[in-house]
Amino acid sequence: MDARFLNDWSGVAAGTPSEVHRPTNTDEVAAIVRRCQVQNQRITVQGGMTGLAGGAVPGDGDVVINLERMNRVEEVDALEGVMLVQAGATLQQVQEAAAQHGWMFPLDLGARGSCQVGGNAATNAGGIRVIRYGTMRDAVLGVEAVLADGTVVSSLSRLVKNSTGFDPRFLFIGTEGTLGIITRLTLRLQPPMGELSTAWVTASRFEALPELLRGLKLRLGPSLCAFEFMSGAFVSLAAPLSGQEPPAAASMPWHVLIEASGAPNRSADEELHAALADAMEAGHIDDCALASTIAHRQAFWRLRESIPEVLTHLKPTAALDIGMPWTQTADYMKEVGAALALAQPDAQHLFLGHLGDHNLHLISGPVDAQGLHAVDEIAYRALRGRHGTISAEHGVGRLKKPYLHMTRSPGEIELMRRLKQAMDPAQRLNPGRIFDDDKNGDTRCNAEPRSPP
């Protein structure tokens, strides 16, 4: 069996599936699911296998349904900016098809060439433009899904507004294939962005960044499209690994990549520059470099996007995607940074994130399996009482389910169980993801990471 159908990027060790199917359309998916019902077999659904939480890793004896052949862009409405697509199309395919018709698909993330829009929907993916366009949830107008009994629910709405009861989209978006298998989607396209204005600023105190962000939001409105912060430690390591000179002294404690775009055909330079001049005057930032050429802009982003090189350099690594309010972030990083330095003194612990989306990434490495566990324990436990989340964008999968209760209330988890019971009483669809269906745990695959990438 092709190894690529067994492990995703989480490093969770796979069980041995009984079958691997690669259907080409919804009816084939439904037929497989109906047969699994008759034969009482469990199903693992797979998209682009780029996940970081072990959601696509099969358990022993699972029937694997891999959607890579369901990759057709079926229809693009160039007038309204709506696309009908099979769930296995890659994000990049969708972005390119939108561009060919004069529109833009706004979701964007590093794995764009491999990840699939069905998987993006199942995990409610975020990425680098959430501050302006929202998450995948905001980009999906309708879904078609196959339920645990093989029924096909078609809710391929293409309307912006629809107030006729429960919206089936939300049963399937973000639920990681546990309530149904997304087979097709209608996607909402956006007008292409205008000319981009990009800046790199530094700050000596993290506490100044929420004020900076607030000021930018109020000054730039919807023109603001990125606010990506990085610790000086991250920049110091990323610069040589990516071959980029940092736009400001890497020794500064905090760096932020800021991007704005005005309406198409109109630059937001003036507003961004004025807002940053004010921020400098107010003492919120210490230094500021503006990208005056496309090459500058690319260099700024290259530094920010050198995460794969950083992960490889520090491997084995833990890569977390927690979330919390802006005002909790500085204190959280102090507390967790100190605890990690004590518990894993030989590893580096790097913070970066999308502040406007409440999303903080932590990269720790090198750490062995025990160290990974220690990082998880420290980072997730410190979220308690901070109104945060253990996953802002990667999903819970198999890896994070022991920590779900730290940021979801008992009532929320009980509600999830109740929905699972209503939709898939035999626990056949993606069992053992998000929470343990049977409360006895899912032991058919090793939920401890194997050897992280």
Added chain:
Amino acid sequence: MDARFLNDWSGVAAGTPSEVHRPTNTDEVAAIVRRCQVQNQRITVQGGMTGLAGGAVPGDGDVVINLERMNRVEEVDALEGVMLVQAGATLQQVQEAAAQHGWMFPLDLGARGSCQVGGNAATNAGGIRVIRYGTMRDAVLGVEAVLADGTVVSSLSRLVKNSTGFDPRFLFIGTEGTLGIITRLTLRLQPPMGELSTAWVTASRFEALPELLRGLKLRLGPSLCAFEFMSGAFVSLAAPLSGQEPPAAASMPWHVLIEASGAPNRSADEELHAALADAMEAGHIDDCALASTIAHRQAFWRLRESIPEVLTHLKPTAALDIGMPWTQTADYMKEVGAALALAQPDAQHLFLGHLGDHNLHLISGPVDAQGLHAVDEIAYRALRGRHGTISAEHGVGRLKKPYLHMTRSPGEIELMRRLKQAMDPAQRLNPGRIFDDDKNGDTRCNAEPRSPP
């Protein structure tokens, strides 16, 4: 008993409730619900009683839970732009509290002074700024709700991104109180809009408007905030009723009120004017008036918002809020307009709507009860095969449930029933709304409209 607790604006005749409660906090709501469970009583939930679908009208013997005393704005985070509020606060209260803290709550609609944010959420309200800010669903970050057994589910997240399984928000938003009673919400505030640029354009052919809208979206990006079309017949009637001179000849077949706003502190005049000049050149519009003063702008909106006067003048009236793709709208209005003129020749039939939101309003009047039924039949039946919706923003309530199957697939309706069964097996919460729970119909109140306003 206070008559205002019996009927909303739908004109559906009320049954006689056994009790009317006006709790002040979540615990009181939960206690009432638990008692109803023990005593096997049905519950009708009431917000601001501004609904048009009969959702708030109690059946005989119902326990009414009216939320008007749960109207506290509990917390405003002026840094991040997040508000925690009880469900019974009016929309206007929320808008004003946001403004006091330098932010804006973007949802806006005519009933702002009476409608409550809990009701806005329960029906996923839209309004006049959806094209830029989305519906209520996009403005709610978290909810707290009381389930049918009295359990309180607290999911008052204040995060933009959270990928940890099913999101409880979506069980309660848009489900009209059938799955739980929303008691508190966290709301996402927006930066105040910049200076507004407002135009009134006319077109001789409706078919030109989708092209006009597409061009504006691509030219203005997120600056576009309103695209409100009205038939010449509506404008001709609204002008004398509202005491406004139409900015262009009322005899033109189609009028559109267009509004844009740039970033705060920056006018979008230049882009809007350039885009409209292009549209004129391309022959998409025939005439164009720009609001050069605040008084002009107010006069434009006064005309558009004279719907209450039109409804009163034509009463008894049918007021529908259907939706469909842009490209279906012209053909639909021709077909339905002709059928209505034949079936109800003595009534006026006026079309207007929010094209960017796929939302078409139809006002027909005067029509008697039989005429109302005829309008519903004609208008809803013609939606078949058009990928539309019988309600874009008012909800289904009691009035529209016979037509739900016309724009929701059997699979979607079955899914709703399954969720209702899982969440409220005794059919105690807002029974008889959206669909008939027991398939035998809900006969405890007269679902035919009484005497519409």
